[in-house]
Amino acid sequence: MNVDADRDDRDLEAELASPSAGQIGIPVDAVCVGCGRTRVKRASLEEIDQGEADPTTLEATACTSFKHVCYPCQGATWWNPVAILTGLLESERGE
Numbered sequence: 902m903n904v905d906a907d908r909d910d911r912d913l914e915a916e917l918a919s920p921s922a923g924q925i926g927i928p929v930d931a932v933c934v935g936c937g938r939t940r941v942k943r944a945s946l947e948e949i950d951q952g953e954a955d956p957t958t959l960e961a962t963a964c965t966s967f968k969h970v971c972y973p974c975q976g977a978t979w980w981n982p983v984a985i986l987t988g989l990l991e992s993e994r995g996e
């Protein structure tokens with residue numbers, strides 16, 4: 902399911918391009934457990950306990966929380982995946 906279109910009030914590509922999204926991993930829309938805001942982050946498959954999975958068919962509900970920096974929280978916090986951004990993932994891969 903491509904959920905990217907449901908988030909047209911945000912610029913997901915710009916969020917992903919931001920340094921705060923991180924540099925390694927697949928694009929994941931996630932909620933900070935500290936402040937509750939939703940941002941695009943990169944998470945490695947190992948971080949979300951999906952080491953052997955195909956990222957294009959991942960379900961966010963199957964993924965575990967992962968640690969990432971949150972600037973409003975001023976440090977590393979836990980983020981709960983709400984969607985795997987397969988549209989961004991595929992455009993990065995040139996598919």
Ligand SMILES: [Zn+2]
Pocket residue numbers: 933934935936937938971972973974978
């Ligand atoms: Zn936060």
